[in-house]
Amino acid sequence: MTIIAAADGSALGNPGPAGWAWYVNDSCWRAGGWPHGTNNQGELMAVLDLFRSTAHVPHEELKILCDSQYVINCITKWMPGWKRKGWRKADGKPVLNVDLLKDIDQAIVGRKYTFEWVRGHAGHDLNEAADDRARAVASAYQQGTAAPSGPGYPGTDEPGQSVPLNRSTRQTGPSDRAVAVEPPSLFDGADAQDEDLTLFGDQDLSYESVRGTGQDTFAEPETFTEPTLFAEFEEVAPLGQSGGSSDEDTVVLLERELLRPDVRGDLGRTGMLLHPDFTEIGSSGRIWSRDELMMALEDNPGETPEVEVISADRISSNTILLSYRSYGRTGSALRSSIWVLDDGRWRLRFHQSTPEK
Known part of the structure; x- marks a missing residue:
């Protein structure tokens, strides 16, 4: 049997109150979060917890629906290269979100999994369900209320309960220390690495069938084509909203x-x-x-x-x-x-x- 699940993250303000969630169906899902985190951390944590929550059924293949190309590339393309370089990018700078990535690297050993990219906020039922739950946790941290963490995966020893707002546990994600050491980051994909720039060539990369076995090969970066938006400027403009009369x-x-x-x-x-x-x-x-x-x-x-x-x-x-x-x-x-x-x-x-x- 193949387990089909969507994984998503949310951060209000990014960084800010953050949540993560994975979703199989209404009776099989989990969510958590932190008082302060990023979208990327939420996306990664959702995938990590999905692997952990299904670790007791290692023979089952995972099909993970994800709207973050950053997360998909981290796990299926870049991690082996970063590991060889001591978890550093090609320019020698440390990889961001390294604690989460190291945990994922351990969690996927021996597992069979497939990533499928789906467009976020496009009406995909599973993706929308995961997004709603991740955002609910982020909102709960923002408002100081509680949010349900979900029933979890059948056969695990973690029953559903409310997400606590004053501590970090296995259910809510990485430790506060792990979150605190991350530099501010914004957007699904803001934690860019040199290898990430393979996304920006003239070729279109397909994520419809990105398969992993825990032994993914590392693809060397392809030629980077600079995005056309905001390319090379010299004129200085005022910072901020408005300032004009219309x-x-x-x-x-x-x-x-x-x-x-x-x-x-x-x-x-x-x-x-x-x-x-x-x-x-x-x-x-x-x-x-x-x-x-x-x-x-x-x-x-x-x-x-x-x-x-x-x-x-x-x-x-x-x-x-x-x-x-x-x-x-x-x-x-x-x-x-x-x-x-x-x-x-x-x-x-x-x-x-x-x-x-």
């Missing part, structure tokens, strides 16, 4: 802000500016998710180009289309950005760039 002015200021390397390197601030469902179509035709873009920009924020605004057109009461031309070392490009008003805040929902010949 919504159109505000959107122009926010777009310029996102073009600044210091802002692109600040995952907390960028997380407030990019919509959770942000996507980009790059110059090669590659479609990038917010996770992928943030992983790239964290390690390679680039420089600031010059900008020539063409137009800022309101296409609905809560949507503005911004068109502009950028000039950088690699030449000029025509760019389009769609900004939407999300809970009272303008956030970038879509971006596309076309190089000018």
